[in-house]
Amino acid sequence: MNVSHLGQAQPLAQRLAELRGRAPQRSLDARALAALAANPGCRRRALLDAAGVDKAAVAHRLGRPAPFGQSPFAIARGNVFEYRLKENGYAALLEPLRRHLGLPEHTDTPLAVPDLLHRSSPAVRAGRTRVALAEAAADPAAWTLLDHPMLRLTVAGSPAYLEPDAVVVHGGRCTVVEIKSFPILDGSADPAKVGAAARQAAVYVLALQETAAEEAGDKAGEEAGRPTLPSPYAVPDLPGSPELTVLLVCPKDFTNRPTVAAVDIRRELATTRRQLALMTRVDQLLGSLPAGTTFDLAPDEAGSPTRPSEELADAVESVPAAYRPDCLSTCELGFHCRAQARCADSVDQLGPGVRGELGTITTVTEALKAAADLNTDPTADPTSETRPTETRPAEARLAYAAALRAEALGRAAR
Amino acid sequence: MSLLSTLARLEAIRSGRAEPLATVRHRHLSDRPMVVVPLAAAGEAGAPLAVLLGTDRAAPRLHLVPQPLNRTQRFDFLARFAAELLPYLESFGAEVEQIEASEKDPETGEKTQVFRELCADAPQLIVPNPGSIRHLALLGRSTRFRRTAEDADPGPYPAPTRVPLLGRWLTHLTERSQVPGSSLLLPMTGLLARHWATGQSHLEDQHLAAQLAWHSPPPGLTGAEAAELAETERDAHGQLTHPPAGPATDPRFDELVLAGAITRHDAALVALQHLTTAGQPAAGLTTADRPAERQRAELLVKLASEQLHAALESVLLPTWRDVWHGLDLLRTLPPAAHLAERWESDRWSYTGHRDRLAAGEPPQPKQDDAVTAARKLAQREREQVRVDVQEALDDPLVMAERRLAGEAFTGVVTEVTPAYDTSGRSPKPRPLVTVRTEDRPHADPGREAHRANGLAAQKAVIVGADPAEGTITVQVTSGMGRKKEPEPGSLPEPGDRITFTLFELTPRQSAPLPDPDDTPWTHGGPPGSADHSPTAAEEWE
Numbered sequence: 001m002n003v004s005h006l007g008q009a010q011p012l013a014q015r016l017a018e019l020r021g022r023a024p025q026r027s028l029d030a031r032a033l034a035a036l037a038a039n040p041g042c043r044r045r046a047l048l049d050a051a052g053v054d055k056a057a058v059a060h061r062l063g064r065p066a067p068f069g070q071s072p073f074a075i076a077r078g079n080v081f082e083y084r085l086k087e088n089g090y091a092a093l094l095e096p097l098r099r100h101l102g103l104p105e106h107t108d109t110p111l112a113v114p115d116l117l118h119r120s121s122p123a124v125r126a127g128r129t130r131v132a133l134a135e136a137a138a139d140p141a142a143w144t145l146l147d148h149p150m151l152r153l154t155v156a157g158s159p160a161y162l163e164p165d166a167v168v169v170h171g172g173r174c175t176v177v178e179i180k181s182f183p184i185l186d187g188s189a190d191p192a193k194v195g196a197a198a199r200q201a202a203v204y205v206l207a208l209q210e211t212a213a214e215e216a217g218d219k220a221g222e223e224a225g226r227p228t229l230p231s232p233y234a235v236p237d238l239p240g241s242p243e244l245t246v247l248l249v250c251p252k253d254f255t256n257r258p259t260v261a262a263v264d265i266r267r268e269l270a271t272t273r274r275q276l277a278l279m280t281r282v283d284q285l286l287g288s289l290p291a292g293t294t295f296d297l298a299p300d301e302a303g304s305p306t307r308p309s310e311e312l313a314d315a316v317e318s319v320p321a322a323y324r325p326d327c328l329s330t331c332e333l334g335f336h337c338r339a340q341a342r343c344a345d346s347v348d349q350l351g352p353g354v355r356g357e358l359g360t361i362t363t364v365t366e367a368l369k370a371a372a373d374l375n376t377d378p379t380a381d382p383t384s385e386t387r388p389t390e391t392r393p394a395e396a397r398l399a400y401a402a403a404l405r406a407e408a409l410g411r412a413a414r
Numbered sequence: 415m416s417l418l419s420t421l422a423r424l425e426a427i428r429s430g431r432a433e434p435l436a437t438v439r440h441r442h443l444s445d446r447p448m449v450v451v452p453l454a455a456a457g458e459a460g461a462p463l464a465v466l467l468g469t470d471r472a473a474p475r476l477h478l479v480p481q482p483l484n485r486t487q488r489f490d491f492l493a494r495f496a497a498e499l500l501p502y503l504e505s506f507g508a509e510v511e512q513i514e515a516s517e518k519d520p521e522t523g524e525k526t527q528v529f530r531e532l533c534a535d536a537p538q539l540i541v542p543n544p545g546s547i548r549h550l551a552l553l554g555r556s557t558r559f560r561r562t563a564e565d566a567d568p569g570p571y572p573a574p575t576r577v578p579l580l581g582r583w584l585t586h587l588t589e590r591s592q593v594p595g596s597s598l599l600l601p602m603t604g605l606l607a608r609h610w611a612t613g614q615s616h617l618e619d620q621h622l623a624a625q626l627a628w629h630s631p632p633p634g635l636t637g638a639e640a641a642e643l644a645e646t647e648r649d650a651h652g653q654l655t656h657p658p659a660g661p662a663t664d665p666r667f668d669e670l671v672l673a674g675a676i677t678r679h680d681a682a683l684v685a686l687q688h689l690t691t692a693g694q695p696a697a698g699l700t701t702a703d704r705p706a707e708r709q710r711a712e713l714l715v716k717l718a719s720e721q722l723h724a725a726l727e728s729v730l731l732p733t734w735r736d737v738w739h740g741l742d743l744l745r746t747l748p749p750a751a752h753l754a755e756r757w758e759s760d761r762w763s764y765t766g767h768r769d770r771l772a773a774g775e776p777p778q779p780k781q782d783d784a785v786t787a788a789r790k791l792a793q794r795e796r797e798q799v800r801v802d803v804q805e806a807l808d809d810p811l812v813m814a815e816r817r818l819a820g821e822a823f824t825g826v827v828t829e830v831t832p833a834y835d836t837s838g839r840s841p842k843p844r845p846l847v848t849v850r851t852e853d854r855p856h857a858d859p860g861r862e863a864h865r866a867n868g869l870a871a872q873k874a875v876i877v878g879a880d881p882a883e884g885t886i887t888v889q890v891t892s893g894m895g896r897k898k899e900p901e902p903g904s905l906p907e908p909g910d911r912i913t914f915t916l917f918e919l920t921p922r923q924s925a926p927l928p929d930p931d932d933t934p935w936t937h938g939g940p941p942g943s944a945d946h947s948p949t950a951a952e953e954w955e
Contacts, residue, residue: 067646069665072673073482074457183459185555186780254460254556325615335646342638349427351615354420364427371421401417401818403852408810409434 015286016051016158021296025052029162035330038199040275043285044321045331050158050282053295055332061297061305061312064339066332078181081251082165085179085258090145093177096260097168097247101175112136112144122161125150133208134215136169137240144169151207158282164204168247172239176204176246183251184259194248194263201246202268206276208242215240244269285319293318325351359394370395371402416815422611430636432610432628438809439747441605442597442757444538448502449474449737451542451730452549454661455482456668460552462488463663465495466730469502471738478726480679480719485571492557493574500576502537503583507768509534536598536757536764539587540741542622542659542733543603549661550599551588557581558777578777585778586767593794595756595801598764602740603659609747613637621645622659622736629743657729659736667729675725679718686711750808756801784937785930792924799921806915807866813913817853822866822915823886825851827906833889843900846877848887855916857886863914868893869904874914888914 017025032049039045048055059066085093089111114132117125129149136144146167153160166177178201182193216238245262252259293315297305316336323341328334341349345363348355361367373395419435426433448469455461464478475498479491512529519526541547558581560573591599607619612628619625623644628637635643644656653671654664663672689708782790805812806822816822829848834841857863857879865872872893879886895901906912928934 064646069669071456071663071665071668073455073668074665077457181457185459185552251459254458325617328617335642339642347424349614350420350423351617354423354615357417357420364424367421367424368428371424397417397818398421400852401421401814404814404818405418405421405811408437408814 012158012283012286016282019047019051019293019295020053021294022299023054023057023297026054038330039322039324039327041322042327042331044316044319044333044337047282047285047289047319048295048333050155050285051295057297057305058295058312058316059332059336061307061309062316062333062336063309064335066334068332074181081181081256081258082179084256085249086147092258093145093166093249094143096249096258097177100247100260100262101170110143112142113147114144116146116149118148122150123152126152126161130211130215133167133169133174133211133240137172137174140170140172142170146174151204151211153203153207153210155276162204162207164201165249167204167208167242169240173243174208174240175243176201176208177249178204178246179249181251183253184261185253189248189250189261197248198246198263198265198268199272201248201263202265202272205242205244205246205265205269206273208240212238212241290318323348325349357394358398360392361394361398367398371398373399416818418811418815418818419611423613426611426628426637427613430613430631430638432606432612432625432637434609435611435811436609436747436805436809437811438750439744439753440608440750440805440809441595441600441744442538442749442753442760443741443744444535444597447538447540447741448499449540449734449741450499450546450550451659451733451737452546452553452661453663453726453730454549455479456662456665458482460549460556462491462495462549462553464726464730466727466734467495467498471734474731474734476723476727476730478722480683480722481676489571489573489577492553492577492580496574496576496580500580500583506533506535506537506764510765531765531769532758533761533765533768536761538597539599540605540737541599541601542737543620544601545620545661546659547588547591547599547601550584554581554584554588555780558585559780579771582771582777583767586763589778589790590760590763593763594798595804596760596763596797597757598760602737605744606740609744612641614641618645622733622740623656626736626739630739656732659733660730663729671725675718675722679715679722682711682714682718686715750805752804752808756804759797785927785933788927788937792927796921796924803917803919803921807919813866816915816917817855820854820856821917822913823849823851823853823855823857824911824913825849825853825884825886827908827910827912828885830905830908841898843890843894843898845890845894845900845905846887847874847890847906848885849912849914850883850885852884854881855886857916861916863888863916864919865890865893865906866913866915866919868912871919872904886914 045055048058056066056068090113094111114135116132117128120128129146129151132144132146132149136142136146146169148163148165149167151162151164153162164176165179168175168177178197180193180197182190244266245264248261248263249258250261251257295312295315296307297312298307300306316333317340321333321337321340323334323337323346325338327337331337338349345365347358347362347364347367355362358367361370370392422433422435446469448467449471451466453463453465455463461482462479463482464476466474466476468474477491477494477498479487481487510531510533513532515528515530516525517528518524541550557573557577560578560581561567561569562575562578563572564575565572587599590596591601603620603622603625606622606625606629607616610629612619612625614624614628618641621641621644624641627640627644631637631640647655648666649655651670652666654667657664657667686708689704689711806816807813813822813824817824826849827847828850829846831846831848833844833846835844857876859876859878861876863874863876865874870893872890874888874890877887877889890900890905894904
């Protein structure tokens, strides 16, 4: 693995491998990164993902398996759509793409599709992609399509490998192409799905920027690394750097024909970059772990885990999580963290909105106590009631709300 | 989410059961609703898989597409769906009442009396969740422009006759469901969440079975435990004991049950077709064996079809029962006072669509023009204000939210002092009413207040507030009759408990839009300037 430009990389990788145990490393895909960026405060997820732990297996062992899965019908249709795009030398993909980029529809320049060694290990593929990208960017007249390239992005101090659907290189610039199976119906698509696709593409663009910067840095003989940009929207003008508009290829209306929409991802890029930078560095997370912590499931020869689930739960428990209800749909450990939040009586189980509303109150018991405290008897003479103290606004408002609720329900019951 | 509903959720966590968020029912429920539980085929937008529907909870009707990718089978399904749904929708169109209105003659400006028909009742569809509404909207979009064999230019794939009509009704109903407070098409999760708080987040409330689990958890379980069981419990075959309410099915069900059943059905169908079309009997068989062979193939198709039905019924029936259970729960609440008024708007909406169909108007366009969009938006905003006001008037619990927000106050009248406005020719009554309240409204002097739930509309102006004493004094300015002294009974008396709101109780009319013919080109221009013809040359794979 080409991570050795960091001095302490070896012990770090070793430590992460220890956490992972005997299980093979799970690659951190763009979807996971985008989800992580949506909840950057979650240390548990950051650490488990950095170590490449199979969270689904851990969740299963903990007794709360993730309910995720993709229907075979959806996969089949997605594959058919992608296959159709690639027929006849990517004709279905290039035609709308050329139109979108404002280039003549028929050019003499043939499309180059370099072999990206799809059967190799991620690190080898990433190296190969980097070379192919540099070659393609060097010739401004050429059209190159990188089919499922492998990109590397340093996340929280450890490398993550990402695989976009395609990257088109022309004129020394590259454009990320994201193929999705949700339709663009009458010119508009589900905003939630477009948003997710944009966040995912932003991660690819970030990785491509990093690659371009490293390439430029290598050439100049300087130390490689992400350049510090003056503004989150500033773009380094380097050969092979990505466009900040990505192309979304989707089925048109109810058909299986492709249509292309350009999505400006500058905002998502700035957000993702900022959130990834904020992510606690993995070495700091590792530092706070008790010695000997591991998420190894200790599988026997048949592959079934032998690690006692209590022991595993303790290990998971040693990394704090930041549960929010949308974790249930993005993180494999969502159900486990929810059970923990419920056990801990935390108001997090109702979502970040409630958490914000209740201010300093963090547990359900505390909140209900505050509601009951200043409101022992709602039918008592209102003048004798203790005035809510202004110093504890959350408690006071809660008590007032409880009084109003009791009054409304009491009157209705009569 | 307001603090009051947060509090209700916190209480639900403690009690382990759903807690009330309303003291009355805020949505109209028909005596004869039609429950529709649709399923979508995974991976393709708006591809139907099955639907379970009916007005009788003991006799649901199941229709399905044996092979979701097959266009003919999809049309057959839609035709059967239409045959089930359209008679129900149309059955409300016959009984009408005449509503008197006056219409202004555009030329003479003379007002003439006209009568308009208003259907006495309207249909109501209940679906499990908002996802089902989106699915029905997609079905409507994909079918309302279809050409049928009856059209002049049927195209290569004519749809069954009633399918485009189904699409137009589905489009109308799903559009109407966007209007706040409307009740023609309602999602059960939304209905339940409006009236009860569970001890989980809104996101988790989208799962109908999980939300219902908080209402009647099995003995020994809390709502949270019961909800988790509903979300995740699987049987010995790895299938969810409580399948999601759709429109998407559980991927494990698709993989382990549905895919196999569809393949078997396809194979049986192919074998049968082969027999019907092939001239030669299979090797080793004489022509005499053909009827027997054919019978066997038909039997196989029937068996495969029954299997498919059984599989889909098993995932739809739990949701079917849940929706009816939800209706039972909602019916335990007394109806809110303003329901009839809002249901009348729904009846107008239904009647309007009935009339447009009868007049032979074209299907709803793919995209609204600027004027229609502006009109729809204005309507939705107006209806939102109306619902907010009416719910507050109907329900002390909703009014409590407004009081908590400082937009209303309730208290006991301590003093009524007669006072008069003598600025005019004859003195007008302007009595002062002092209310003792615990509420702390944004009661700046001079602000207008409105008496809630009075006999007649009554306005007042806030003249003073004393937070230390907890009193607010208002000067009543209207609703006392035309005489020198206030009409008896029009004013509150000391000791009465009254509520004043700081928001208006009747929504303000927004400025009318210009006539269609005066619409500037920036907003789409007069009608006819743009070509709104629906494209019929749409592919459907």
